[in-house]
Amino acid sequence: MMNRFMMLLGLVIWCFVIELGFGVNGLKVPFRPKDLLPILPKELTTWPNLHSAVDLLPSFVGSIGPNSGSIEWKGACFYGNEARFEFKNSVQTDVNDHDEEEEEDKKKKKSLGGGVIYLETSAAHSWTCMDLYVFATPYRVTWDYYFSAREHTLEIDSWEESAELEYVKQHGISVFLMPSGMLGTLMSLIDVLPLFSNSAWGQKSNIAFLQKHMGASFERRAKPWVATINPDDVHSGDFLALSKIRGRWGGFETLEKWVTGAFAGHTAVCLKDEDGKLWVGESGHENEKGEEIIVVIPWEEWWELTLKDNSNPHVALLPLHPELRAKFNVTAAWAYAWSMSGKPYGYHNMIFSWIDTIADNYPPPLDTHLVISAMSMWTRVQPSYAANMWNEALNKRLGTEDLDLYEIIAETEKRGMTFDHLLTIPEQDEWVYSDGKSTTCVAFILEMYKEAGILGPLSSSIQIRDAYMLKIFESNHTRLPNWCNNGDKQLPFCQILGEYRMEFPHYNTIEPYAKMNENCPSLPPTYERPVSC
Ligand SMILES: *[C@@H]1O[C@H](CO)[C@@H](O)[C@H](O)[C@H]1NC(C)=O
Numbered sequence: 001m002m003n004r005f006m007m008l009l010g011l012v013i014w015c016f017v018i019e020l021g022f023g024v025n026g027l028k029v030p031f032r033p034k035d036l037l038p039i040l041p042k043e044l045t046t047w048p049n050l051h052s053a054v055d056l057l058p059s060f061v062g063s064i065g066p067n068s069g070s071i072e073w074k075g076a077c078f079y080g081n082e083a084r085f086e087f088k089n090s091v092q093t094d095v096n097d098h099d100e101e102e103e104e105d106k107k108k109k110k111s112l113g114g115g116v117i118y119l120e121t122s123a124a125h126s127w128t129c130m131d132l133y134v135f136a137t138p139y140r141v142t143w144d145y146y147f148s149a150r151e152h153t154l155e156i157d158s159w160e161e162s163a164e165l166e167y168v169k170q171h172g173i174s175v176f177l178m179p180s181g182m183l184g185t186l187m188s189l190i191d192v193l194p195l196f197s198n199s200a201w202g203q204k205s206n207i208a209f210l211q212k213h214m215g216a217s218f219e220r221r222a223k224p225w226v227a228t229i230n231p232d233d234v235h236s237g238d239f240l241a242l243s244k245i246r247g248r249w250g251g252f253e254t255l256e257k258w259v260t261g262a263f264a265g266h267t268a269v270c271l272k273d274e275d276g277k278l279w280v281g282e283s284g285h286e287n288e289k290g291e292e293i294i295v296v297i298p299w300e301e302w303w304e305l306t307l308k309d310n311s312n313p314h315v316a317l318l319p320l321h322p323e324l325r326a327k328f329n330v331t332a333a334w335a336y337a338w339s340m341s342g343k344p345y346g347y348h349n350m351i352f353s354w355i356d357t358i359a360d361n362y363p364p365p366l367d368t369h370l371v372i373s374a375m376s377m378w379t380r381v382q383p384s385y386a387a388n389m390w391n392e393a394l395n396k397r398l399g400t401e402d403l404d405l406y407e408i409i410a411e412t413e414k415r416g417m418t419f420d421h422l423l424t425i426p427e428q429d430e431w432v433y434s435d436g437k438s439t440t441c442v443a444f445i446l447e448m449y450k451e452a453g454i455l456g457p458l459s460s461s462i463q464i465r466d467a468y469m470l471k472i473f474e475s476n477h478t479r480l481p482n483w484c485n486n487g488d489k490q491l492p493f494c495q496i497l498g499e500y501r502m503e504f505p506h507y508n509t510i511e512p513y514a515k516m517n518e519n520c521p522s523l524p525p526t527y528e529r530p531v532s533c
């Protein structure tokens with residue numbers, strides 16, 4: 001099943017195109033923008049140099065739903081435009097594929113039916129101009145652009161889930177006219193599309209992307225790829241680093257890894273109770289309702305879910321150094337874990353820790369305009385999520401309350417501050433959001449370490465990469481349990497799942513210090529990190 005929040009987060013930073021072409025029929029890129037590139041006026045492929053952030057916001061032209069009739073508006077290129085929407089009936093198909101789960105999922109989606117957007121363009125003001133549109137629901141974002149004056153159609157093969165169908169029935173699909181400069185950005189993201197495909201080909205794309213952009217090696221391991229662990233050898237505080245390389249989570253993690261320089265995309269922590277039973281504490285665990293929350297669950301349950309996960313997770317256990325293990329206050333760690341259980345996963349922190357990293361020096365094709373465009377679109381499509389996800393966080397940064405995104409932009413400009421600057425104000429630990437303290441997967445673990453008395457104060461902008469670089473783990477690999485790494489003694493940590501050997505450059509090397517990472521620009525492809533930033 002699709003994880004809506006993952007999509008949402010992906011969208012915030014990664015713009016709108018990632019969903020493009022991944023309808024039910026597998027890969028279907030509707031056109032090849034590169035083929036059109038030579039005839040595009042040059043200025044369209046770069047960012048316009050405008051003075052106000054507001055000039056770059058996508059403009060909302062209206063919503064088209066099954067009952068809303070058609071809408072009309074004036075575009076940037078075509079002065080006469082009209083759009084309407086119709087549902088398409090469900091299609092029953094026979095499937096016989098070996099991957100039953102995947103096929104089951106496809107069948108379910110097909111039975112929901114899809115829809116068609118009709119968009120008629122007329123009265124172009126010049127023969128070289130074009131209009132670029134984004135069509136969004138909370139579940140998908142697609143885009144298209146138009147050169148010629150005629151009726152265009154855009155088909156949605158099938159809804160992601162029944163909730164999307166319901167949403168479209170009630171609210172329709174939001175249509176945004178993009179500033180033409182977006183095109184360059186969109187085209188450079190074409191690379192990224194295959195990462196999200198849940199197929200062998202999608203996995204290959206993820207691997208190739210990480211090899212090319214991060215220098216990852218992906219050496220195959222000898223079988224068995226699944227270790228049988230002995231819980232007696234695992235201790236409270238041992239760190240679990242996960243890396244997913246297939247499907248939507250895989251694509252999402254690949255981009256996250258690329259931005260942050262981490263060779264893992266998710267983390268969890270081990271806890272033992274008085275009876276010696278092993279548990280896992282995890283922030284970012286998906287519950288039945290599809291929400292990401294903090295949980296503490298028995299090891300067996302967690303392991304079973306991990307083995308069933310179709311994102312091909314790789315898992316490494318990073319045991320704490322014996323000296324820290326001896327100092328680890330298990331009572332205090334448990335008290336913290338239970339106090340956090342059921343609370344929401346840290347959206348605010350997550351978004352801003354990414355922005356922190358990228359805003360100083362965005363790796364192309366990312367920049368503030370993209371972030372702000374995504375924010376403004378999301379504000380329109382899902383006002384309540386948007387308020388929760390960043391309006392509140394931006395208000396905290398300004399010291400204001402309840403301003404909406406447009407008011408925030410206005411206030412920022414009034415103060416003579418750039419939006420980039422606003423975004424990079426670091427998150428403060430004492431900020432409390434309306435849904436409680438928000439805690440990312442790795443912040444949850446580091447906070448537990450603090451409670452357990454093995455870490456001093458650290459900045460909240462610490463990310464997965466910084467966590468595994470901390471010098472707090474077992475440094476003598478002869479002391480690793482013998483079920484680690486298939487007996488392969490090369491790794492300094494303990495890989496327990498995965499077909500490729502995991503790697504964590506600079507693992508276990510940096511002594512923790514206060515305010516660590518608050519000012520670290522670390523960017524692809526080398527991620528060089530200034531000492532004590
Ligand atoms: C461990 O933490 C508990 C609860 O915070 C506290 O009462 C206890 O004194 C601590 N034990 C040690 C050895 O510090």
Ligand SMILES: *[C@@H]1O[C@H](CO)[C@@H](O)[C@H](O)[C@H]1NC(C)=O
Nearest residue numbers: 322474475476477478479480
């Ligand atoms: C590593 O651990 C083994 C077994 O406990 C011990 O004999 C050896 O001296 C340790 N090596 C180092 C460098 O500490």
